[in-house]
Amino acid sequence: MGNLLAIILLAVLVDNFVLIRFFGICPFLGVSRKVDTSLGMGMAVTFVMTMASLVTWLIYHFLLVPFELEYLRTVAFILVIASLVQLVEMVVQKVSPALNRALGIFLPLITTNCAVLALAILNIQNDFNLLQSIVYAFGAAIGFTLALVLIAGMRERLELVTVPKPFRGSGIALITAGILSIAFMGFRGMIAL
Amino acid sequence: MFEATLTLAGLGLLFGGVLALASKKLAVKVDPRIESVNHCLPGANCGACGYGGCFQFAEAATRGEAPVSACIPGGCEVSQEVAEILGLGLEEQAERRAAALLCLGDRDKTRVKFDYDGVQDCKAAVLFDGGFKACPFACVGLGTCARSCPFDAIRMDDKKGLPLIDRGKCTGCGICARECPKDVIALTSLKESPTVLCNSTAKGKEVRAQCDIGCIGCGICVKKCPEEAITMEKNLALIDKEKCTNCGICVEKCPRDCIL
Structure with missing residues (x-):
């Protein structure tokens, strides 16, 4: 149990996917203008990441390992994630039109989000068992959401101040992201597996 | 090699099949x-x-x-x-209208009460003593309307500190009029006719003190109008577009040049 808690903390803070490992920078800057939308994106990513880590773990250990095809994992995982996102989108469309509208374009965008693929591969590299990988996925997704909401909150405030002309728009967003990333480096070494 | 191909092909086939099945089962019927x-x-x-x-x-x-x-x-x-x-019949279409700024008080013409250095947004600026311009009805000129326009029809004239509305591009959706904290943007008919470009209902003396171009309610236009299309309401001239024949006398006679 303590081990699982450590995994969550590691994924959320110490090894934050966005701010320390630099995965998923595209949505980090693309959908972080408003706290609402970044929360929506975070929800979608959490859902997909947890599902994807479950399925990829099963596929890896029950299909690729027995046939000694471990080298194919990247290709196989991309396949899995892409189809999974499609399936999830269809299910959401059918079951909850409201959620579908809230998540909107974010859901299909996650198909090509490197954070999801990275998570699947990290699960294998770290030799996690099924429960551990799911917990790690959930933590990583929460960390992703945290980073997104943090930067969105800052960008909402940045809208209201006079930024020097050369820094306006993406410039100041990237600088803010950099400073946030440096702040997260403070967690380094707090937890080791 | 053989196994690898088979496995990936199998996976692809499996997922394809599942997706195909799902799209049939989960299809949402849309009109x-x-x-x-x-x-x-x-x-x-x-x-x-x-x-x-x-x-x-x-x-x-x-x-x-x-x-x-x-x-x-x-x-x-x-x-x-x-x-x-x-497959429906088309009912009467409402008249096309476009946004117009009912204020000519640019940087030179309307006096300011104090230097404003806060958030560069009209809604924020009016929170403090109704804005920094002396006239409480004047356009604040910090571009809330320009930012709200979804059709890119408003841009800010930085020299004058007033928005410039492209009436050709304007679709009359009225978002700017709703966003404006001073309600100084109105939707007016696209028909060519003079409009009183002032929003101030203050007394003439006050307007004189605040602004060089605002309507002081002197009533000259009311008297000169041959069609009796102009009335005075709360110290502000109002032109009845139905009666107006676009003769241009009011534009010429207005001592404040605020009818255009």
């Missing part, structure tokens, strides 16, 4: 007319029709809840297309 109605709308999601966005309007129109002519930016053409798709 195809919604999509085609949505397609011919402007797509700016301005909300002038009273719905959240173009898609919501398309849904409502298809259900028969919204009048086909509700899309103001789209105007006649769009209404006709929508009516055609839905």
Whole structure:
């Protein structure tokens, strides 16, 4: 149990996917203008990441390992994630039109989000068992959401101040992201597996 | 090699099959007319029709809840297309209107009460003593309207500190008028006719002290108008567009040059 808690903390803070490992920078800057939308994106990513880590773990250990095809994992995982996102989108469309509208374009965008693929591969590299990988996925997704909401909150405030002309728009967003990333480096070494 | 190909092909086939099955099982039936109605709308999601966005309007129109002519930016053409798709008759279209700024008080003409150095937004600026301009009715000029315009029809004239509205581009959706904290933007007829470009209902003396170009309610235009189309309401001249013949006498006679 303590081990699982450590995994969550590691994924959320110490090894934050966005701010320390630099995965998923595209949505980090693309959908972080408003706290609402970044929360929506975070929800979608959490859902997909947890599902994807479950399925990829099963596929890896029950299909690729027995046939000694471990080298194919990247290709196989991309396949899995892409189809999974499609399936999830269809299910959401059918079951909850409201959620579908809230998540909107974010859901299909996650198909090509490197954070999801990275998570699947990290699960294998770290030799996690099924429960551990799911917990790690959930933590990583929460960390992703945290980073997104943090930067969105800052960008909402940045809208209201006079930024020097050369820094306006993406410039100041990237600088803010950099400073946030440096702040997260403070967690380094707090937890080791 | 053989196993690898087989495994990946198998996986692909499996997922493809599952997806194909799912798309059949989970298909959501959508009225195809919604999509085609949505397609011919402007797509700016301005909300002038009273719905959240173009898609919501398309849904409502298809259900028969919204009048086909509700899309103001789209105007006649769009209404006709929508009516055609839905097989409905086209009712009378409201007159096309465009936004106009009812204030000429630029940096040189309207005095300021104090230097404002806060958030560069009209809504924020008016929170403090109604804004920094001496005239409480004047355009604040920090561009809230320009930022709100979904059609890019308003830009800020930095020299004058007033918005410039491109009446050709303006679709009359009215978002700027709703956003403006001073209510100094009005939707006016596209018909060429003089308009009183002042919003101040203050007494003449006050207006004189605040601004060089505001309407002081002197009533000269009321007297000179041959059609009796101008009335004075709360120290502000009002031109009745129905009666106005666009003769231009009021424009010429206004001692404050605020009828244009």
